[in-house]
Amino acid sequence: MLEQIASQGFDALPELIRIVINTAMQAERQKYLRAAPFEHSPERQGHANGYKPKTVKTRLGEITFDIPQVREGGFYPEALEKGLRSERALRLALAEMYVQGVSTRKVKAITEQLCGVEISAMQVSRAAAQLDAVLQEWRERPLGEIRYLYLDARYEKVREASQVRDAAVLVATGINPEGERLVLGVSVSLSEHETHSLRDASRWRAFLQSLKDRGLHGMRLIISDDHAGLGAARRMVFGSVPWQRCQFHLQQNAGAYLPRQAMRIEVAADLRAMFNAPDRKGAEELLQAAVQKYAKSAPRLSAWLEDNLAEKFTVFDFPLEHHRIIRTTNFLKRVNKELRRHSRVVGVFPNGVSCLRLISALLMETREEWRIGKHDCAGKSFEC
Template identity: 75%
Template sequence: MTYTNDCTLPAELLEQIASQGFDALPELIRIVINTAMQAERQKYLRAAPFEHSPERQGHANGYKPKTVKTRLGEITFDIPQVREGGFYPEALEKGLRSERALRLALAEMYVQGVSTRKVAAITEQLCGTEMSSTQVSRAAALLDETLAAWRKRPLGEMVYLFLDARYEKVRQDGQIRDAAILIASGVDPAGKRRILGVSVSLSEQEVHWRAFLQSLVGRGLGGVQLIVSDDHAGLKAARQAVFGGIAWQRCQFHLQQNAQAYVPRKELQAEVANDIRIIFNAPDRATAEQYLAKTVQKYAKTASRLADWMEKNIPEGLTVFSFPADHRRRLRTTNGLERVNKEVHRRTQVVSIFPNEASCLRLISAVLMEIDEEWQTGKVYLSMFNS
């Protein structure tokens, strides 16, 4: 019987797979994705290489290398270029999206204790192949290892540090408790945002905050000029202990919300909110302090508790005036981290109650790691030049 070789892969690659086994997978992926991108460019141009055709829509212009981090390590692809611009292969984008989806899906499945059958169905849809419970367990172990390495990675100088907290339901010893999730982000000297760290714990608030902040310093965080946060319980003492002497900006958005608890009549709420906005929108600190003094005097008799609260608390939201004017809008509040928390909540709400702290940390770390990767490759958040 004559043997027919129906394999279209190059003989050199087949030999590499035979000798290296799974270690050859990165090279196989590189070749497959590169081939798919070349075919996509050919379809986009409506002409084969060197083909003279009246339907041609542009001209090929070589390749540009791009290194992508995957579960199999870093792989450098050759991105086809078009001389006239306007082309980027979907094959690579789809690969990146499915990579992120798989990583998060595995985390979500494990925190929910999804059945093997459902795991297989989801992973088959994502990866094109079914995975056994043993394979998923191994993948989760690798995921935990990756996430732990990311949480412990060295940090460097950060000009601005943002801190925020949220809570998730966690089961412990048969009881459902609120676990605090502490998140830190920063802006580096190049103006790029970074997710710096995350911690999940049921411990007392000040102890948790202090341990979290010390862990950031222990990983090399330095150069911080301003800390932006809300007045979270336990944070003030921890911040002063770990970052004593560093300026603090209290979130103006939360100050606005906190003030409403001291407004004696509902019909005054809009007026008080507007008065506080006028203070925060002043052109400089001296003017803001003048507005504050007038506002405190305005409410001294009609809303004395509000006036006392404003005199004591509003100055904590004015620290931002000591920093460059073109940075202030993004340093006034923790809104950037609030948006991060919304994305975290979108992922965690399907779980409802986590079986333990570790499972909660796994899923949230996976989400934050993806956000950090997007920030690194995204636009500059703040221009550090001429500031």
């Protein structure tokens, strides 16, 4: 490959990509069949059935790949499909900015570089419709039994009625009884007809109800931060399911009640000791000790600890081996970090639909990555 690049320069790249992807797809089919070519194995779960050509338009031009086929069907190589949805969504977001006249010269240059040609409104509309149909089907797919439900919210900048506004992006993930992490749903909403608190509660209620209507059931615990409006919505839709506030954010919130920043390390250590206690009794004893300890030196902190922490020990009602997984929303925060990395490229979305498209495509790929990768909770029983 290096020799080809040295002799042909970038002209060699399409052929090299074709060879690498074809080889990866062959390896993926072999793994799927659980048998090498012509191998007789009791673990074999299908038979190879040749190849089918498929031409894909890339930034290096059109490349024709050889798609491995399986006689029994049901196989399509991730090596080719992976990444295409999110890249298309990103292209569309940038293209819409250009078409709707809200882009800069830099954005115009990016769209032409990504897509290879100038973008027309008709091309953008046609491509968006194709992708939106796939993403909507994924967002509305039926759900099943979930043991632990994680909820989080973030905001993206969206242009609406000639104004740049914040759009709430609500994301739900979960862990099923087999220990698999799942992306369950996403919602992007703008509202201007209600007060702030009612708007937040309405968003969360509609989102949670949509999860329930799609068949979500079996939850033992909901884990989230104390988002505005979520408490009322959670009690209305999933009133019988206990709630655990994210202990990481709870520890961060304690900083607002410190009389001196020099106390931060000491208070953080006391909170970690409570959260890492082996049982509820031990955590409550440590809490009472901390309340008394800071009664004089930090009375606001002492009162906050007494009023807010006791009911946040729900995690101790669950198996000890699950505590690390259910006491924070950290793995969902990692998902949001990846979403932010991509959305930052767009900056201000031209509309809410564009924002939902990119976030949905990225979350769909996150689910696929979890499916083929290792799980933080693999091997654990969630029949609690």
